[in-house]
Amino acid sequence: MKIREIGEFGLIDKITGRLGRGDDSVVVGIGDDAAVTAYAQGHHVVTTTDMLVEGVHFRSDTIDDRSLGYKSLAVSISDIAAMGALPKHAVISLAIPVEMDVERLEDLYTGVADICEEFQTTVVGGDIVKTSGPFVISVTLLGQVEAGRALLRSGAKPGDLLFVTGTVGGSAAGLQYIQQQHSEGVVPTEVADPLLQAHQRPRPQVEAGRLLLESGVCTSLNDVSDGLASECNEIAKMSGVTLVLLAEQIPLHASVRRYAEISGQQAIDWALFGGEDYQLVGTMQPDSAEQMQALFEKNGLTCTVIGRVTDGAVGVTLQRGGQTYELKPRGYNHFG
Amino acid sequence: MKIREIGEFGLIDKITGRLGRGDDSVVVGIGDDAAVTAYAQGHHVVTTTDMLVEGVHFRSDTIDDRSLGYKSLAVSISDIAAMGALPKHAVISLAIPVEMDVERLEDLYTGVADICEEFQTTVVGGDIVKTSGPFVISVTLLGQVEAGRALLRSGAKPGDLLFVTGTVGGSAAGLQYIQQQHSEGVVPTEVADPLLQAHQRPRPQVEAGRLLLESGVCTSLNDVSDGLASECNEIAKMSGVTLVLLAEQIPLHASVRRYAEISGQQAIDWALFGGEDYQLVGTMQPDSAEQMQALFEKNGLTCTVIGRVTDGAVGVTLQRGGQTYELKPRGYNHFG
Missing domain, CATH: 3.30.1330.10 (PurM-like, N-terminal domain)
Known part of the structure; x- marks a missing residue:
């Protein structure tokens, strides 16, 4: 009609x-x-x-x-x-x-x-x-x-820990899976389904955001709409700090790892540059990781430490396989 | 660039x-x-x-x-x-x-x-x-x-007076003036300028809205975005009443009358069906017209009684030149 x-x-x-x-x-x-x-x-x-x-x-x-x-x-x-x-x-x-x-x-x-x-x-x-x-x-x-409690991007301080909720990279992997139009059987259903869900029905992390606010130890927060690289750079810029991101600590869903093997891709790239995961990335006070992880676990959620805040030049460095890289935003620029 | x-x-x-x-x-x-x-x-x-x-x-x-x-x-x-x-x-x-x-x-x-x-x-x-x-x-x-004071479309009661703020029809007349591209001198500047202003820089009636709320006697209110015919029908429908609109009472700017003569148009049609005037139309309690008009005048604004509310069938009737017409919304239907 x-x-x-x-x-x-x-x-x-x-x-x-x-x-x-x-x-x-x-x-x-x-x-x-x-x-x-x-x-x-x-x-x-x-x-x-x-x-x-x-x-x-x-x-x-x-x-x-x-x-x-x-x-x-x-x-x-x-x-x-x-x-x-x-x-x-x-x-x-x-x-x-x-x-x-x-x-x-x-x-x-x-x-x-x-x-x-x-x-x-x-x-x-x-x-x-x-x-x-x-x-x-x-x-x-x-x-x-x-009033006065909103979690901003600007509160990260040297010494704080960098964390992310849930897992990341699933949405970008899901989009790639859809666009590849694999022949039947190439990607098992139990691998494909979580990727499709991540891309088409991403679940916003309202409960995690509330836990972070109520914890009193979250110092900055951002959502992962444009990939970890871009979002971490925003926190670094707004807070005037360096974020050190440890590649091996970034939590990836098992389906993302499996699909990366099947498709010959780097799973970490989806997490860093893919976006649309709608998890939360932020910083918390030093020594608060255990408290936070217990709080998340009690609520059926996860929170993973993926790096730390230092007082170097404003920006993000990525540590991976013993090497250190400068991580540029590569944020989504519609008009680029 | x-x-x-x-x-x-x-x-x-x-x-x-x-x-x-x-x-x-x-x-x-x-x-x-x-x-x-x-x-x-x-x-x-x-x-x-x-x-x-x-x-x-x-x-x-x-x-x-x-x-x-x-x-x-x-x-x-x-x-x-x-x-x-x-x-x-x-x-x-x-x-x-x-x-x-x-x-x-x-x-x-x-x-x-x-x-x-x-x-x-x-x-x-x-x-x-x-x-x-x-x-x-x-x-x-x-x-x-x-809290609890917002002026809705649904409060008009039989016996209430129908009013409009300022003058109406200017925006539609202005649009027509622009589209006609008249030869120089056909429309004097003092006629054209208020029409252009009405179409391109309509002034929303925030102060009038506040006076109406503070008066305590305004029973319903709507803004004139789609022409008086459409807006009055909305009040009639939401309040479950008949609005009787008196054509001769509708306030028209002198420039609108002059431009109607020059262009051979009916000024009243711009007011009823033109829209984009962004004046306020509404109803007020019986016998409150003098109080309201004095309040408006004190603030350099005008408020004109243009009809009344009766308890007939839901809709709007227009009285003009001794005749009575049923006034249909003719509201702007983008997909019609």
Whole structure:
């Protein structure tokens, strides 16, 4: 079905029908000039926004629409998690090619509803417009954090330990797996499935962010959207320190290691330069590793020390196989 | 200069250099995973979002880039004003065609800085991505309002008076003036200038919205983004009432009347169906017109009674020249 058959308002009805109404914090939801939301006393509001363009950030041959809906919000929820905050309310705007099928948008919002339910987040507004160009998704997400407690990129100090949550490299490995279109049987299902999950349905680390904030020993935090190299450089720059990253300590999922062997790739490159893992990377006070790891373990999560902070020149050095390298951001520059 | 010559980060530096840092309510601004902002105790957060696409919502032959930057935020500030709220913090995302000149974006952000200064609003974040399609601007604006006091579309009651602030029809007349490309001298400057201003630099009615909220007698409110016909129908629908709109009472700027004569158009059509005036239309309790008009006058503003609320079928009737018409929304349906 084409959108012109049901009109803009018919489409909005179909979409909003999939979304929950939210809790008491939603005073006025979808349907007026603006949404009205309430935040806990003594808290600040945390706001992040991300724009995704078809053909640049996603392609329909590498991600299905329901996963795309999930991932569109996951990207922003991850930014909120990287502040140690809780996601609360989202607004979503779409620029839609006029010939797009309504079913694609219904699937997209099913994925949005999935992640909203998982993270107790409510869509409170949005805008829908047409475009002569590619499909564009713009998400703005509001969260809340205890006043004065937000975890920034700028607090790393010499002597601190560098850590990352979960495992990294899975999303980039998953994208490569999809794009390679391997013959049947080349990559076992138990290897492929976790990679697909990592690329198409990355789980933002809200709980880890909360543990890090509550621990009181996390000194800086960032989410892994552009690869460890880029994210570590951001912390180094904002904190005015050197980060020393130990390649052998970087936690890789077993499927990532297996797929690297099968495809003849370097797994570490996916972790350093791939991005879209949406884990958290940051620094914590010296001697706090055991306490933090116990806290994470108790909550079914992992936190791995992958290096340390020193007071050299601003930047990141990588130690690997007894050698030391300067690790440049190689961050994603859209216009490069 | 093309963006690839300075890169994404060079562009961000050029843009952020034009923007103010804001007041104490900005705890963490541009540069981390998310912004952190504080709102006054006892207040709720008001959020609105709008997406503008080149060729659909604006064209470079009808608006210059600095005015476009101003208007991009004016659209959202107007939604905040229509809740009786104060605008505070904005995030702006852009999908940029790779060949776009950096100078266009610098002009755009000069206009953004203009309106931010005028309305004490701070840009606290955003996203910049490339697109193979038209230029897309997505603005999300956060404001604050006293808890439980936001002015909704749903409160109109039979017996209430229908009003509009300022004058309407100027933006549509201005667009027509630009598109007609009249020969020199056909339209005097004193007629043309207010029309151009109305179309390219519409001033959102934040102060009027605050007066309406503080008055305690405003029962519903909406902003005039899609023309009076559409906006009145929204109030009628959300409140479950009939609005009776008196055509002869609708306030038109003298330039709109003059230009209607010159161009052989019906000025009232611009007011009813044109849109983009960003005035406020709403209802107030019976017998409160004098009080409200005095309040507005004291603040150098105007508020005109243009009809009343009755308890008939949900919808809007227009009384004009002794006749009564049913006034359909004719709202802007992008996909119609």
